[in-house]
Amino acid sequence: MSSAPPLELVGLSKSFGTVKALHGVDLSVRRGEIHGLVGQNGSGKSTLVKVLSGYHAPDRGGVIKVDGHVLGSQAKLRHLRDAGVAIVHQDLGLVLEKTVAENIAVGSFSAGRFSRRVDWRREQQRAAEVLDRLESAIDPRAPVGDLDVADRSIVAIARALRAQRPGRGLIVLDESTRALPKHALEDFYRALRGVVSAGGAALMISHNLEEVMQVTDRVTALRGGAIVGGTVPTSATTERELAERMLGRAIEELVHTVGDVASGDDRLVVEGLAGRLLAGVDLTVQPGEVLGVTGVAGAGWDELPYLLTGARPARSGTLLLDGERLDLTSAGPARCIAAGIALVPEHRIADGVAVTLSVADNITLPRVGSNGKPWRIGSRWQQTETQDVLAALDVRPRRADVPVGQLSGGNQQKVMLGKWLQGRPRLLALHEPTQAVDVGARQDILRAIAATASRGVAVVVASIQPADLAAVCNRVLVLHEGRVTSEISAPTEDGIVEAVYAGRLMLSAHEG
Amino acid sequence: MSQITPSSELPGPPADDVMPIAAANETPARRPSFDRRRFVSRYALVGLWLLMALVYGVLMPDTFLQTATLRSIFASQQVLVFLAIAALVTFVVGEFDLSVAATMGLAATLVPVLSVLHGWSLSLACVVAVLCASLVGLVNGLLVVKVGVEALIVTLGSSTLLLGLASLISKQATVSGLPTSFGDIALVEIGGLPISFYYGVVLALIAGYVLTFTPLGRHMTFVGANREVARLAGIGIDRLRVGAFVTGSTIAGVGGVLVAASAGGYDSTSSPTYLLPAFASVFLGTAVVRPGRFNAIGTLVAIYFLATGILGLQLLGYTGWIENVFYGTALIVAVAISTIVRRRTAST
Ligand SMILES: Nc1ncnc2c1ncn2[C@@H]1O[C@H](COP(=O)(O)OP(=O)(O)OP(=O)(O)O)[C@@H](O)[C@H]1O
Ligand SMILES: [Mg+2]
Numbered sequence A: 001m002s003s004a005p006p007l008e009l010v011g012l013s014k015s016f017g018t019v020k021a022l023h024g025v026d027l028s029v030r031r032g033e034i035h036g037l038v039g040q041n042g043s044g045k046s047t048l049v050k051v052l053s054g055y056h057a058p059d060r061g062g063v064i065k066v067d068g069h070v071l072g073s074q075a076k077l078r079h080l081r082d083a084g085v086a087i088v089h090q091d092l093g094l095v096l097e098k099t100v101a102e103n104i105a106v107g108s109f110s111a112g113r114f115s116r117r118v119d120w121r122r123e124q125q126r127a128a129e130v131l132d133r134l135e136s137a138i139d140p141r142a143p144v145g146d147l148d149v150a151d152r153s154i155v156a157i158a159r160a161l162r163a164q165r166p167g168r169g170l171i172v173l174d175e176s177t178r179a180l181p182k183h184a185l186e187d188f189y190r191a192l193r194g195v196v197s198a199g200g201a202a203l204m205i206s207h208n209l210e211e212v213m214q215v216t217d218r219v220t221a222l223r224g225g226a227i228v229g230g231t232v233p234t235s236a237t238t239e240r241e242l243a244e245r246m247l248g249r250a251i252e253e254l255v256h257t258v259g260d261v262a263s264g265d266d267r268l269v270v271e272g273l274a275g276r277l278l279a280g281v282d283l284t285v286q287p288g289e290v291l292g293v294t295g296v297a298g299a300g301w302d303e304l305p306y307l308l309t310g311a312r313p314a315r316s317g318t319l320l321l322d323g324e325r326l327d328l329t330s331a332g333p334a335r336c337i338a339a340g341i342a343l344v345p346e347h348r349i350a351d352g353v354a355v356t357l358s359v360a361d362n363i364t365l366p367r368v369g370s371n372g373k374p375w376r377i378g379s380r381w382q383q384t385e386t387q388d389v390l391a392a393l394d395v396r397p398r399r400a401d402v403p404v405g406q407l408s409g410g411n412q413q414k415v416m417l418g419k420w421l422q423g424r425p426r427l428l429a430l431h432e433p434t435q436a437v438d439v440g441a442r443q444d445i446l447r448a449i450a451a452t453a454s455r456g457v458a459v460v461v462a463s464i465q466p467a468d469l470a471a472v473c474n475r476v477l478v479l480h481e482g483r484v485t486s487e488i489s490a491p492t493e494d495g496i497v498e499a500v501y502a503g504r505l506m507l508s509a510h511e512g
Numbered sequence B: 001m002s003q004i005t006p007s008s009e010l011p012g013p014p015a016d017d018v019m020p021i022a023a024a025n026e027t028p029a030r031r032p033s034f035d036r037r038r039f040v041s042r043y044a045l046v047g048l049w050l051l052m053a054l055v056y057g058v059l060m061p062d063t064f065l066q067t068a069t070l071r072s073i074f075a076s077q078q079v080l081v082f083l084a085i086a087a088l089v090t091f092v093v094g095e096f097d098l099s100v101a102a103t104m105g106l107a108a109t110l111v112p113v114l115s116v117l118h119g120w121s122l123s124l125a126c127v128v129a130v131l132c133a134s135l136v137g138l139v140n141g142l143l144v145v146k147v148g149v150e151a152l153i154v155t156l157g158s159s160t161l162l163l164g165l166a167s168l169i170s171k172q173a174t175v176s177g178l179p180t181s182f183g184d185i186a187l188v189e190i191g192g193l194p195i196s197f198y199y200g201v202v203l204a205l206i207a208g209y210v211l212t213f214t215p216l217g218r219h220m221t222f223v224g225a226n227r228e229v230a231r232l233a234g235i236g237i238d239r240l241r242v243g244a245f246v247t248g249s250t251i252a253g254v255g256g257v258l259v260a261a262s263a264g265g266y267d268s269t270s271s272p273t274y275l276l277p278a279f280a281s282v283f284l285g286t287a288v289v290r291p292g293r294f295n296a297i298g299t300l301v302a303i304y305f306l307a308t309g310i311l312g313l314q315l316l317g318y319t320g321w322i323e324n325v326f327y328g329t330a331l332i333v334a335v336a337i338s339t340i341v342r343r344r345t346a347s348t
Helices: A044-051 A077-082 A098-106 A120-133 A151-161 A182-197 A209-215 A238-247 A301-308 A333-338 A348-352 A361-373 A380-392 A407-422 A440-455 A466-474 A493-511 B020-024 B036-059 B066-073 B077-093 B100-117 B122-147 B151-169 B180-187 B195-213 B214-224 B227-232 B237-263 B268-285 B296-315 B321-345
Strands: A007-018 A021-031 A034-039 A061-066 A085-088 A170-175 A200-205 A218-223 A226-231 A268-274 A279-285 A290-297 A316-321 A324-327 A340-342 A427-431 A458-463 A475-480 A485-489
Touching: A007 A044, A007 A380, A007 A440, A021 A044, A034 A182, A034 A238, A044 A170, A044 A200, A044 B122, A061 A209, A061 A333, A077 A085, A077 A218, A085 A151, A098 A151, A120 A151, A151 A182, A182 A200, A182 A209, A182 A493, A209 A238, A209 B268, A218 A238, A226 A238, A238 A440, A238 B268, A268 A301, A268 B214, A279 A458, A279 A485, A290 A301, A290 A340, A290 A440, A290 A466, A290 A493, A301 A340, A301 A427, A301 A475, A333 A340, A333 A466, A348 A407, A348 A485, A361 A380, A361 A407, A361 B214, A361 B227, A380 A407, A407 A427, A407 A440, A407 A475, A427 A440, A440 A458, A440 A466, A458 A466, A475 A493, B036 B296, B066 B296, B077 B100, B077 B195, B077 B214, B077 B237, B077 B268, B077 B296, B100 B122, B100 B237, B100 B268, B122 B151, B122 B195, B122 B237, B151 B268, B180 B195, B195 B237, B195 B296, B214 B227, B214 B237, B227 B237, B268 B296, B268 B321, B296 B321
Parallel strands: A034 A200, A034 A218, A085 A170, A170 A200, A290 A458, A290 A475, A340 A427, A427 A458
Antiparallel strands: A007 A021, A007 A061, A218 A226, A268 A279, A268 A316, A316 A324, A475 A485
């Protein structure tokens, strides 16, 4: 085995027109280490991954070395695979119509020697093996489209593990862990550590600095496409120092943004709400209140935002918003929007924004009918709205005309949030609102949610992130098997984690 | 994914799609008032067009550089304009309609059949022909949207079916004998060109305006770009999709009436030859004006670009087979270009 580092980048740059997304990056990942890569939204992390994968060609002059071999100007997928480089992209890159086993097998089919036919029995077997390593119970035959985000990330990670060769190679993870619940994370870290200590290496991109501190051996920060301060051992730095390094400024502690609840009547009353997993939930939200809902995967809490907003028809349930009653079994998105209800969904690319259309078009979409005249949308209000959102949420670059797909993941998230905040909703339902955003942006978004509530809007946040819920919610409901099992009125991170896992234990005790 | 399934928005090169609203409010330092790259990518096809004209002009100074040549380029493409805009309407919402040509043919057959063979009044025959076309669109649309059959299957089927019906009602013959006065609605000359040329231009301008500047057009664009995003924004996606089929077919029907009028009759077997040029123009149109997007003005430019190419080749002595070879190549090249553009800039 060679002693060359699994990955070495020398003077790597990448420009998009006049935008320099990467600027002379030198980076070396050692064998046997988990290497953290952190940086603000738009700092070039995903671009680096895409250059590595051969998706983007780097600018002239940069060198990519894998296991000591210089890759050609544009890395070829096959070479990467031969060198054992496996990549989990930020958007996971799964084919939703295909099964778990098919997705895991992509690119490394075991074909019969003569027939070249893919041996599906063997592929299913292999898929089951890697999933086992991650202690996951996902059925290899299930279509990926039926899985929730947590399970989808596990499939994407499993695919990378499957492609990785024991004792060599490199796994690259672009924010692959953000959707995983705590217990799945632990299994994943264990599997990753196993791979790495057997002679592999990992490059792990994450906005969760706590995770970076806990899991990585060394860490590198990117700012504006360039490395700041070189690579340092994780043990020699702190979370705060890291945050300051990547943001280039000191950051305040995340203030507890929870606001006061206006006394008076309930703004929102929901009765008997049932969906695919939800089995009869009642809840109320007062004006100015932020209500959190959480639980383990499969408990049904993550259906709530969609059922409340008409995005999916409920099995039963009514909603009373400021005295206006809506039957959630039949009210579609149009009726709900007209009633002042807005949804910020989880799947940004699938449900949130049209990536090929411009930032301005995306932000103004829900209102082109109501603000415009039938024969002319009008440009003044679109301009104002767009500039408002770009400024209020600090979207970068601050340009209205670029296709949303050219923004970094975190900035896309802000555009999606801004699109609905501009509608001045009376009820705002969000699902994982801070996914993919950096520490600074996370604060911006949580503050924006709190500010929205303080205008008297009823807000419902569904999230698997206890820290987000604790930061912004007045009250948190914990669900198990489709029902509310506990209500936390002054939520703290620990309190939420405890309630979620207490319920889990309780259930397994029942079953056992 | 199938080759022709359009995603109605093919992302263009960076910063090509400029919303008119965006330009004004930008920091001037980062925005040169004239972006050469953007201009080039927007109008490359127009430049190519001029270049082509120049080459033909040099090769055949006597035949190509004639007003008659110009006239025959601009006076002969009206059917194509109607068909291409009809196809465009369905492309924009992310569907496609292979039956536009056959629908046009049905309408063009019905007018002489009803009025000449059955003695109906001309105006009634025209109205019924257009309504039949709309009905075809409605049936196609409902099958695709409500029943959920693939648009490829539905419109391939109805295209063949309509072709058969048209030849049934015309008793498999060219029906002619429409009064020449009727031909005036298409043929009256203004500024040396028949009035139907202007119909085509006006149609393209209207389509372009609606798609770019009205809420309806914006909604259609989003339905094509990301149906789920459109649905969650409260847009009635099914209504728009069915509506696009009906509108497309209606436009094709009006085109049919004009064809019948200008020729005084119609040969119902000729319809299929119109389909490919129309599709080629729509795809080639995504390379102009708003690169990466289906757009009406781009389509119009593409039609006359292709017509110039064909005519030049014909004047050079290539005839007959050249049309199929040229349009077939154009379609493949046009789709290839838009696919490459999409691959280069697709990003998350
Ligand atoms: N295809 C593209 N065309 C033009 N600019 C692009 C393209 N892709 C990315 N960019 C720009 O390059 C910069 C780096 O983006 P990148 O996606 O690498 O950020 P990131 O560090 O992954 O951010 P995030 O944490 O939000 O995912 C951004 O300014 C982005 O707008
Ligand atoms: Mg990224």
